[in-house]
Amino acid sequence: xxxxxxxxYGFAALAVVSTLLVIAQPNPIYSVLLLILSFVALAGLYVxxxxxxxxxxxIIVYAGAIMVLFLFVVMLLNVSHxxxxxxxxxxxxxxxxxxxxxxxxLAGVMAVELVWxxxxxxxxGAALAGAERETAWSVEEIGRILFTRYGFAFEAxxxxxxxxxxxxxxxxxxxxxxxxxxxx
Amino acid sequence: xxxxxxxxxxxxxxxxxxxxxxxxxxxVITMLLSIEVMLNAVNLSFIAFGHFxxxxxxxxxxxxxxxxxxxxxxxxxxxxxxxxxxLETLNPDAFRQLRG
Numbered sequence: 001x002x003x004x005x006x007x008x009y010g011f012a013a014l015a016v017v018s019t020l021l022v023i024a025q026p027n028p029i030y031s032v033l034l035l036i037l038s039f040v041a042l043a044g045l046y047v048x049x050x051x052x053x054x055x056x057x058x059i060i061v062y063a064g065a066i067m068v069l070f071l072f073v074v075m076l077l078n079v080s081h082x083x084x085x086x087x088x089x090x091x092x093x094x095x096x097x098x099x100x101x102x103x104x105x106l107a108g109v110m111a112v113e114l115v116w117x118x119x120x121x122x123x124x125g126a127a128l129a130g131a132e133r134e135t136a137w138s139v140e141e142i143g144r145i146l147f148t149r150y151g152f153a154f155e156a157x158x159x160x161x162x163x164x165x166x167x168x169x170x171x172x173x174x175x176x177x178x179x180x181x182x183x184x
Numbered sequence: 185x186x187x188x189x190x191x192x193x194x195x196x197x198x199x200x201x202x203x204x205x206x207x208x209x210x211x212v213i214t215m216l217l218s219i220e221v222m223l224n225a226v227n228l229s230f231i232a233f234g235h236f237x238x239x240x241x242x243x244x245x246x247x248x249x250x251x252x253x254x255x256x257x258x259x260x261x262x263x264x265x266x267x268x269x270x271l272e273t274l275n276p277d278a279f280r281q282l283r284g
Contacts (some may be wrong), residue, residue, distance in 0.1 A: 004186060005186055008186035008190060012190075012194045015194070015198060016194070016197060016198070016201075019198055019201045019202075019221055020201060022201075022205070022214075022217060022218075022221065023201055023204055023205040023208070023209065023214075023218065025214075028211060028213045028214055028217075031213075031214055031217055032217065035217055035220065035221070038221070038224075039224065042224055042227070042228060045191070045194075045228060045231075046228075046231055048186070049191070049231050049232055049234075049235040050235055051231050051234070051235065051242075051243050051246075053243070054231060054243050054246050054247070057246075057247065057250060058227075058250070061250055061254065062220075062224075062250065062253070065254065066220070066253060066254055066257050069257055069258065069261060070213065070216070070217065070257065070261065073213065073261045073264060073265060074213055076265070077213075077264075077265070077268050077274070100208055103204070103207030103208045104204065104207075104208060106203075106207060107200055107201075107203050107204035107207055107208070110200050110203060111196070111197060111200040114193075114196035114197075114199070114200060115193055115196055115197065117196075118189055118192040118193045118195075118196050119189060119193060121188060121189045121192055122187065122188075122189045124188065124189075125187045125188030125189050125236060128188065128236045128237060131236060131237055131238040132235055132236050132237075132238050133238045137240050137243060141240060142240055142243055142244065145240050145241075145244060146244055146247070150244050153248060157248060157251045157252075160251065160252065160255050161251065161254070161255055163255070164254075164255030164256075164258045164259050165258065167258075167259050167262065168258040168259050168261070168262035169262075171259070171262035171263055171265070171266050172261075172262035172265045172266060
């Protein structure tokens, strides 16, 4: 079982370090690639939590589709270091370091508060001991629950996807048919 | 064996990093990435609770969160492209007037 703890700390450290670098990175391309690394670490944690199907979905859908979409946009807009520098200059006449420090302090306070509060949840974990299953959830079991108890939510999700698709085409694809066609 | 509070603390730390990214960075794409970080932190706590409660509901909710994240990313990036076409910048401070 100590074996398990080593994996937990390994994946957790990988996730925390790569997420920190995502935030600290001036170049968005590296941010996107590091976020993929963080998602892979989280997928490892999901496997440890007996959710292998979610782990695979995380890799395929998040790392494979959503992050590639981000990468496409970063490369399409061609935002490089020059833009980052210009953005920092623009930020300094808007907010400046005071606002930035305020944000950093707020985030630090929130981190301390959350860790303090969640550390007290140890008794909850102890109360739940023994409830966990011995085996991982299979795709069949998850599919059965998804299409019976959560069938309505599943259908509503398809409508949400359709709305997002129509919205993004209306927002980003208006040059395809020319501005006049859009105004009409 | 890692206990429930280990996972919850990791989830809280990741969530705070997402909040810090939204508060500190002045680049719309990085801010959207930080929102993804926050969504993933919440996913981790859902899966952890689902595991320790012996229930599949946590995993089901994670699927819906991933779907919503995909929709949010598509619309958000479309907005970023539209704004970039107008103003040639990704700095959110430059987006002061949104009257079209």
